[in-house]
Amino acid sequence: MKMGILGTGMVGATIGTKLVQLGHDVKMGSRSAGNEKATAWAKSAGPKASTGTFGETAAYGTILFNCTKGAASLDALRLAGENNLSGKVLVDISNPLDFSKGMPPSLLVCNTDSLAEQIQREFPRTHVVKALNTVNCDLMVNPAMVGGGNHDLFICGNDAEAKKTVTGILRDGFGWKSVIDLGDITGARTIEMLLPLWVRLMGLYQSPNFNFRVVR
Amino acid sequence: MKMGILGTGMVGATIGTKLVQLGHDVKMGSRSAGNEKATAWAKSAGPKASTGTFGETAAYGTILFNCTKGAASLDALRLAGENNLSGKVLVDISNPLDFSKGMPPSLLVCNTDSLAEQIQREFPRTHVVKALNTVNCDLMVNPAMVGGGNHDLFICGNDAEAKKTVTGILRDGFGWKSVIDLGDITGARTIEMLLPLWVRLMGLYQSPNFNFRVVR
Numbered sequence: 001m002k003m004g005i006l007g008t009g010m011v012g013a014t015i016g017t018k019l020v021q022l023g024h025d026v027k028m029g030s031r032s033a034g035n036e037k038a039t040a041w042a043k044s045a046g047p048k049a050s051t052g053t054f055g056e057t058a059a060y061g062t063i064l065f066n067c068t069k070g071a072a073s074l075d076a077l078r079l080a081g082e083n084n085l086s087g088k089v090l091v092d093i094s095n096p097l098d099f100s101k102g103m104p105p106s107l108l109v110c111n112t113d114s115l116a117e118q119i120q121r122e123f124p125r126t127h128v129v130k131a132l133n134t135v136n137c138d139l140m141v142n143p144a145m146v147g148g149g150n151h152d153l154f155i156c157g158n159d160a161e162a163k164k165t166v167t168g169i170l171r172d173g174f175g176w177k178s179v180i181d182l183g184d185i186t187g188a189r190t191i192e193m194l195l196p197l198w199v200r201l202m203g204l205y206q207s208p209n210f211n212f213r214v215v216r
Numbered sequence: 217m218k219m220g221i222l223g224t225g226m227v228g229a230t231i232g233t234k235l236v237q238l239g240h241d242v243k244m245g246s247r248s249a250g251n252e253k254a255t256a257w258a259k260s261a262g263p264k265a266s267t268g269t270f271g272e273t274a275a276y277g278t279i280l281f282n283c284t285k286g287a288a289s290l291d292a293l294r295l296a297g298e299n300n301l302s303g304k305v306l307v308d309i310s311n312p313l314d315f316s317k318g319m320p321p322s323l324l325v326c327n328t329d330s331l332a333e334q335i336q337r338e339f340p341r342t343h344v345v346k347a348l349n350t351v352n353c354d355l356m357v358n359p360a361m362v363g364g365g366n367h368d369l370f371i372c373g374n375d376a377e378a379k380k381t382v383t384g385i386l387r388d389g390f391g392w393k394s395v396i397d398l399g400d401i402t403g404a405r406t407i408e409m410l411l412p413l414w415v416r417l418m419g420l421y422q423s424p425n426f427n428f429r430v431v432r
Contacts, residue, residue: 106327106328107327110326110327110409111322111323111326111327111412112322146431146432147431147432150431151429151431154413180417180420181420182413182416182417182420183416183420187416189412190412190413190415190416191413193326193409193410193412193413194409194410194413196327196405196406196409197370197398197406197407197409197410199406200398200399200403200406201396201398201430204396204397204398204399205432207432209432210430210431210432211430211431212428212429212430212431213367213428213429213430213431214417214426214427214428214429215362215363215366215367215426215427215428215429216362216363216421216423216425216426
């Protein structure tokens, strides 16, 4: 399948490389063509990897992954273009973290709204699925690296078919044993609000290699 | 030890009864003396249980439990009186949930502040310890009721000695195997912000009998 990665950071590179390994054709998009990090990534990821602008990448992929920083996500998606995003599944991995006031970061939006909801409102013809924002990028594509993979990934979105598609990639591709569907996109506020605890625990453990499990 | 319970709801009754069972002398406090629910609780909990006003209860207990609704907590503590609260350990179980706009509740304070921090700022001579706010009241005093008790309780506060005292009650009294110290009272914002996810999961499972475990 054709996949588009929006963003050239660690998350984008990790997801992109995993998707290539799974046999997909993957384009990594950035603000301008010829981005150095994207080019370096494509070179290392092999012939099924390519690069482009945000717009080219959105037009290319059937499934898109928003791997931009939360504070820059809406701008990046505007550059990608509403028409290029129309009808696409957009897996929103970003978190609206505000580092401008130092550590720990606060959230740019929370409580009665979320970044994923802002994206869904601005791009109503795109099927936004919030997922993977609650774990470190190494864990995203290799959940077995902690606790034998016996922990949970939360997902939400308005479109059942889009969630089914994404859940399939998460389970069969990335190896997630447990994907918990929190319902519609308003669930995003509940998992974006998990980030402050995640950041606190990362400081406590001095490691990002952990995740939550719901024990019943 | 002399314990004070502020609040006459399910949480207060459950914690109060457990403390009596553990051999403590427990006074349940309310806005006015002779509160019906407090009186009924004391009758059922036995001779070590008593009732009083918020002020009498705060003066009585060495360790106090804030079991009032979050939206009413600051008012209740003002009624208890700063002098009565001075030097006391206050276990803050409350959550600043706003039900005024319907379900799901939003938070009255979050992100860069929390209810526990508001309480600590207003009562600087009280040792506020945030704990137990992330689980249902039955689980608070009986963690083994789900998953053999193999899940985590988060705690935070500025006073190390107060946290040690509370952790002792949680472990040896209530049966918690794992109590994770998140550091100073600013950690409260991270666990109060866990409530939206908790509420969402309760809706999904149609049961409040679950808790989180950090898998590493």
